[in-house]
Amino acid sequence: MEKAKITAYQLFALVLLFELGSALLVALGIEAKQDAWIVILLGMIGGLLIFFVFYRLYCFYPDCLPTEYLQKIMGKGLGKSVAFLYMLYNVYLAARVLRDFGAMLLTFAYIETPLFIANTLMILVIVYSVSKGIEVLARTGELFLVFIYFLAGSGVLLVLFSGVIDLHNLQPVLENGWKPIIKTTVRETIYFPFGELIVFTMIMPYLRDAKKIRNVGIFGVIVSGISLALVMVINISILGVDLTERSQFPLLSTIQTIQVADFLERLDVYFVIALIVGGFFKVAMFIYAAVIGTANIFTVTPPSRLSYPIGLVVLILSMTMASSFPEHLKEGVSIVPLLLHLPFQIIFPVLLLGVAYWKNRKHKKQGTG
Amino acid sequence: MKRHVAVFFIMVLSLSFLAGCWSKKELNDLAIVSAVALDLDKQGRFIGTFQFVNPGNVTGGFQGGGGGQGNAVSVYSAKGDNMDEISRRMSTKVSRNLYYAHANLLVISEELAKKKGILPILDAFDRDPTFRNTATVVISHQAKAADLVKTLTAIDKIPANKMIKMLRFSERVYGGTMNVMIMDVVRDLTDDGKQPVISGLNLKGSAETGKTLQNIMQTTPESAPQIGGLALFKDGKLTGWLNGSKARGAVWTLNKIKKTEININKKGKKAAIVLEVIRQNTKISATTIDGTAHLMVKVETEGNIGETKVPINLKDPMVIKRLEYGFEGAIEKEIKSAITVAQKKKTDIFGFGDAVHRSQPETWKRISKNWDEDYFAKANVKIKVDVFVRRTGLRSNSFLSDVK
Structure with missing residues (x-):
C-alpha cells in the first residue's frame, strides 16, 4: 500500500468515470429490447447491494487492502491464493477493456492501423499514470469528470435540438413481462458495469475521510446508473430497438444523427473523447488494483515497480484473448459473467462477509467477557 | 550524458508516433464523392455512378482564386455485383482515393428498386464507417439514376447539394416530399409495423443536354432534376407511387x-x-x-x-x-x-x-x-x-x- 490520500470527491469522480467507461459505449442490456433502461436501473439496485457487501467488509478492516484482510479471514496460505486469483481477475478485465477500446477505435476511425499499435499507445499512457500512483489518477479523474459531463450535457442538448427523439420507440413497456428483464439483469447489468466496482475495494483505504465512503459509493452508483439509463433511453428513442441492437456502438450512431442548423453535425469527436477518457480510467483502475494487490501479496516495494510488467501482460493478453471482435464480444456476454463475475463479484465477497461477521462476533464476545 | 541520449531517443520515437502520419491521405489524393447512383444493367448487375467534386471549379470567380470554367463535378461509372466491387473497380477510372465522408445522396433507380429491391444494396452503406447513414436516399422516377447525378445544375453548382437542398426546402414549405435518410429506411425495413417510403426525383428534359455546360448557361436549364412523388415499398421492393396531393396526404399522416x-x-x-x-x-x-x-x-x-x-x-x-x-x-x-x-x-x-x-x-x-x-x-x-x-x-x- 502506498502512502497516499484522496478526497471524497476524487473517489466519486473515479467511481463515475469507471462505471461509465465502456458501458456508455455499448448497447447495455439490449437483450431486454426497449426496456433496456429498466434493466440498467435494476442492475443499479443490484450494484448498490453488492457495494454494501464491499462496504461492510471494509468496515471490519478499514486500514487494510482486501489482499490483507483476505489473509486475516481465510488464513495466510488460502488467503494469499485467493488474493492472487483476484489479481489475475483484475488483469484479465483490464485486458478485456483494452481490447474493447482498441477494437472500437479500429472499427470506425483507424481502419488500417494494427490493433497492436492502438493498444500499445493506450497502455503506455495508462501504465505511466498508474506508476505515478493513485493521487495522480484521482486528480486526473477530478479534471476529466467535469469535462465528460460538459460533453454529455451539450450532447444531450444538441440531440434534443436535432428533433430526432421519438419516445414511441420505447413503447410498449414490459412487452414480454418481467422475465426477460430479470434475466438480463441477473446475467449482465448487475456485473457489468456495477459489480465491477469490486476494484474499488482496493482503493477505499486511501480515502482521507473514511466516513464518507458509504455516501460516495451510493451516490456514485446511482448517478452512473441514471446516466447510463438515460443514454440508453436516448439511443433507443432515436435509433429504434433494431438499429441499437445491430450497432456495435449505438452512441456513435446517435451522435451522428445530430444535425443542428446545418453546421453542428458530424460530432463523432464526442464519441472518441468519451471512448478514450472512459477506456483510460477503466483500464487504469483495473491495472492499479492489480499492481497494488500483487505488490502487497509478494511484498514488493515500491509497488509502482510492478506497473510496467503488469502493463505488458495486459497488452499481450488483450491481443491474444480472442482472434476476432465477435469472438471477444461473445466471450464477454456468455462466458465471463457466469464463470468469472458471479464468483468474484458476488459469491466470494458474500462468503467472506459471512465469515468476517462470525469471526468478529467471537472477538467481541471475548472482549466483553 | 546517458540521460540526454535517452531523452533524445524518446523524442525521436514520439516524433514518429505522434505525427499522425499513419495511413495518411493527402487532400490532393482524394476524390470527394458527393453522390452515388445505382442502376441495373441488362444482366442484372449493379452499375454504380459516382459524382465527384472538382474542388477548383466549385468556388465562383468572385471569391478570388482561380474559379475555373469547367464542370463543378465529374461523373464516372463502374459495374459490379456488390457495392465494394464497384467501389474498387472505380479505381480503374479515377486517379484518386475515393472519399465517402461527404457523400450525402444515394440515388436508386426505379428499375432497380422494383426488380431487385433495396435489400441487397443497403447493408454496405449502413456498415461502412466513412459513408454516413444520415445520407439522403431518393428514387429516380422515370429516369435513370445515373442521369440524375450527371445533370449539371445552376445556383447550387454541385448537383447532389442541389437535390438535397431542394428536398429539404420543399419539405419545409410545401410538404409533398420528405428528406429520408438511409438510417430511416433501414429502420423501417426492420420494423414489422411500418414500411419504408422514399421521395422520388424526376429528370426534366433530356439526359444528353443535362451533361453539358450549355445546360446551365441558359436562364432556364433545359434539363434539371425535379421532385416527383413518394415511392411506396413493400418487403423492400417498390410497389407504387404517390403523387401530388396524395403524396402530401401521406406526409400529413406521417406528421x-x-x-x-x-x-x-x-x-x-x-x-x-x-x-x-x-x-x-x-x-x-x-x-x-x-x-x-x-x-x-x-x-x-x-x-x-x-x-x-x-x-x-x-x-x-x-x-x-x-x-x-x-x-x-x-x-x-x-x-x-x-x-x-x-x-x-x-x-x-x-x-x-x-x-x-x-x-x-x-x-x-x-x-x-x-x-x-x-x-x-x-x-x-x-x-x-x-x-x-x-x-x-x-x-x-x-x-x-x-x-x-
Whole structure:
C-alpha cells in the first residue's frame, strides 16, 4: 500500500468515470429490447447491494487492502491464493477493456492501423499514470469528470435540438413481462458495469475521510446508473430497438444523427473523447488494483515497480484473448459473467462477509467477557 | 550524458508516433464523392455512378482564386455485383482515393428498386464507417439514376447539394416530399409495423443536354432534376407511387408537414380561398377489434388566410368558422386518398402497425406477420381534422369586396 490520500470527491469522480467507461459505449442490456433502461436501473439496485457487501467488509478492516484482510479471514496460505486469483481477475478485465477500446477505435476511425499499435499507445499512457500512483489518477479523474459531463450535457442538448427523439420507440413497456428483464439483469447489468466496482475495494483505504465512503459509493452508483439509463433511453428513442441492437456502438450512431442548423453535425469527436477518457480510467483502475494487490501479496516495494510488467501482460493478453471482435464480444456476454463475475463479484465477497461477521462476533464476545 | 541520449531517443520515437502520419491521405489524393447512383444493367448487375467534386471549379470567380470554367463535378461509372466491387473497380477510372465522408445522396433507380429491391444494396452503406447513414436516399422516377447525378445544375453548382437542398426546402414549405435518410429506411425495413417510403426525383428534359455546360448557361436549364412523388415499398421492393396531393396526404399522416397551403373552392371559383398552414400536429392510433383494424388519424393545424380570389367577409367569425370546416374537409380528403392508395398496395407506410404494437402488444404478436394483407388493407379509417384560422394577414376583407 502506498502512502497516499484522496478526497471524497476524487473517489466519486473515479467511481463515475469507471462505471461509465465502456458501458456508455455499448448497447447495455439490449437483450431486454426497449426496456433496456429498466434493466440498467435494476442492475443499479443490484450494484448498490453488492457495494454494501464491499462496504461492510471494509468496515471490519478499514486500514487494510482486501489482499490483507483476505489473509486475516481465510488464513495466510488460502488467503494469499485467493488474493492472487483476484489479481489475475483484475488483469484479465483490464485486458478485456483494452481490447474493447482498441477494437472500437479500429472499427470506425483507424481502419488500417494494427490493433497492436492502438493498444500499445493506450497502455503506455495508462501504465505511466498508474506508476505515478493513485493521487495522480484521482486528480486526473477530478479534471476529466467535469469535462465528460460538459460533453454529455451539450450532447444531450444538441440531440434534443436535432428533433430526432421519438419516445414511441420505447413503447410498449414490459412487452414480454418481467422475465426477460430479470434475466438480463441477473446475467449482465448487475456485473457489468456495477459489480465491477469490486476494484474499488482496493482503493477505499486511501480515502482521507473514511466516513464518507458509504455516501460516495451510493451516490456514485446511482448517478452512473441514471446516466447510463438515460443514454440508453436516448439511443433507443432515436435509433429504434433494431438499429441499437445491430450497432456495435449505438452512441456513435446517435451522435451522428445530430444535425443542428446545418453546421453542428458530424460530432463523432464526442464519441472518441468519451471512448478514450472512459477506456483510460477503466483500464487504469483495473491495472492499479492489480499492481497494488500483487505488490502487497509478494511484498514488493515500491509497488509502482510492478506497473510496467503488469502493463505488458495486459497488452499481450488483450491481443491474444480472442482472434476476432465477435469472438471477444461473445466471450464477454456468455462466458465471463457466469464463470468469472458471479464468483468474484458476488459469491466470494458474500462468503467472506459471512465469515468476517462470525469471526468478529467471537472477538467481541471475548472482549466483553 | 546517458540521460540526454535517452531523452533524445524518446523524442525521436514520439516524433514518429505522434505525427499522425499513419495511413495518411493527402487532400490532393482524394476524390470527394458527393453522390452515388445505382442502376441495373441488362444482366442484372449493379452499375454504380459516382459524382465527384472538382474542388477548383466549385468556388465562383468572385471569391478570388482561380474559379475555373469547367464542370463543378465529374461523373464516372463502374459495374459490379456488390457495392465494394464497384467501389474498387472505380479505381480503374479515377486517379484518386475515393472519399465517402461527404457523400450525402444515394440515388436508386426505379428499375432497380422494383426488380431487385433495396435489400441487397443497403447493408454496405449502413456498415461502412466513412459513408454516413444520415445520407439522403431518393428514387429516380422515370429516369435513370445515373442521369440524375450527371445533370449539371445552376445556383447550387454541385448537383447532389442541389437535390438535397431542394428536398429539404420543399419539405419545409410545401410538404409533398420528405428528406429520408438511409438510417430511416433501414429502420423501417426492420420494423414489422411500418414500411419504408422514399421521395422520388424526376429528370426534366433530356439526359444528353443535362451533361453539358450549355445546360446551365441558359436562364432556364433545359434539363434539371425535379421532385416527383413518394415511392411506396413493400418487403423492400417498390410497389407504387404517390403523387401530388396524395403524396402530401401521406406526409400529413406521417406528421412530417411543417408548412404548406390548403385551398378550397368558393362561390364557383376553384382554389378561391387559401390557408397557409404554419404548424400542425398529427397523431395516429390503431386498434384491432374482432379481427378488424380501426385506424385513427387526428390532425390539429393552425394557419392564416393567405389569399382570396372572391369577396368574402373575413371580419365575421362565423365566416371564418365555415372556412375552417372547408379546410378540414380538404385536408381529410388528401389524407384519405393517400391511405386508400397504400391500402390498395397493401403496404403500411404510416406505421399504424407500430401503433397497434404499442396499444395491444399481445394481439400484435399474433397478427404482426400478416398485418399488411389481412388487417391494414381492410381496415376502417377514421380521420379527424381540426383547423384553426388564426389571422388573416395585413388586410381584413379583400379589396375585391370594394372593386367598382
